[in-house]
Amino acid sequence: MVNVIKLNLEELWEGYRMVEDWNNFLVPYQQAVDELKVKLRGMRTQFMRTSGVSPIEFVTGRVKPVDSITEKMVRRQVDESRIEQDMQDIAGVRVMCQFVEDIYTVVDLLRKRTDMTIIEERDYVENEKPSGYRSYHIVVEYPVQMMNGQKKILAEIQVRTLEMNFWATIEHALNYKFDGEFPEDLRKRLKIASVKSYELDKEMSDIKKEIMKSQTK
Numbered sequence: 001m002v003n004v005i006k007l008n009l010e011e012l013w014e015g016y017r018m019v020e021d022w023n024n025f026l027v028p029y030q031q032a033v034d035e036l037k038v039k040l041r042g043m044r045t046q047f048m049r050t051s052g053v054s055p056i057e058f059v060t061g062r063v064k065p066v067d068s069i070t071e072k073m074v075r076r077q078v079d080e081s082r083i084e085q086d087m088q089d090i091a092g093v094r095v096m097c098q099f100v101e102d103i104y105t106v107v108d109l110l111r112k113r114t115d116m117t118i119i120e121e122r123d124y125v126e127n128e129k130p131s132g133y134r135s136y137h138i139v140v141e142y143p144v145q146m147m148n149g150q151k152k153i154l155a156e157i158q159v160r161t162l163e164m165n166f167w168a169t170i171e172h173a174l175n176y177k178f179d180g181e182f183p184e185d186l187r188k189r190l191k192i193a194s195v196k197s198y199e200l201d202k203e204m205s206d207i208k209k210e211i212m213k214s215q216t217k
Contacts, residue, residue: 019080022066028151029091031144033061036093036155043109055102055109057162061093084153088120088139091155096162099205100125103136103159110157116140119154125164131187132194133168135160163197 019025040059047054064072069090072078078086097103103125111118120139128134136159143152160168171190174182182190 019083026063026066026090028144028146028153029063029155031146032091032142032153032155033063033093035144036091036142036157037061039115040093040095055097055099055105057096057098059093059095061091064090064092088154089156091142091153093155093157094165095157095159096165097159098162099208100161100201101205103161106159107136107138110138110140116142116155125160128194128198131171132191133171134164134194134198135168161201163201167194167197 037059040056044054044056044059047056064087069083069087072087073080073083076086083090095106097106107121110116117140118138119141120137122137124133124135124137138157138159140155140157141152142155143150167190174186174190178186
């Protein structure tokens, strides 16, 4: 199925008028990513100054490349007039945490913020995808101040542990290499690796709790 989509992609794109000026279209998305990174990194700085530890390890972000946007438009049959409403991950920010429990601490912090509105939450930490992928996804409506006024856009914030990010990065690279058509044995091994990765996450959390408990005695 993936190969069929790829073979017909250019032909299908002809049926889409597409955005005439992608650079201008993506300006508010880049601004949103830049601002969100600053704000989330600021949260980390505040934690470190007040307690010396933070649920946020580091923050990255990106604007989805144009070829990825157009491919997704075709694959999901998103009309150009609906891009801003139907594509939630054009602006993407990723928050990395050391421990699983930190993920939910960050999620609670985001829920309390007044500079963004949470539209949707998807918990792939406790409810992983069939592939083994784990992460917590939050879609927010974020206002950016443009030259001609305020513009609200959708952005996706992914919160995950370092271990989850390592697995997802490798899986994404392999998915690209095999055009999404994993050999069955490789698919099974990736799922097993995901289980082991999550077990390591939970073990590290248990070790942390034991250390903290011993320090309070």
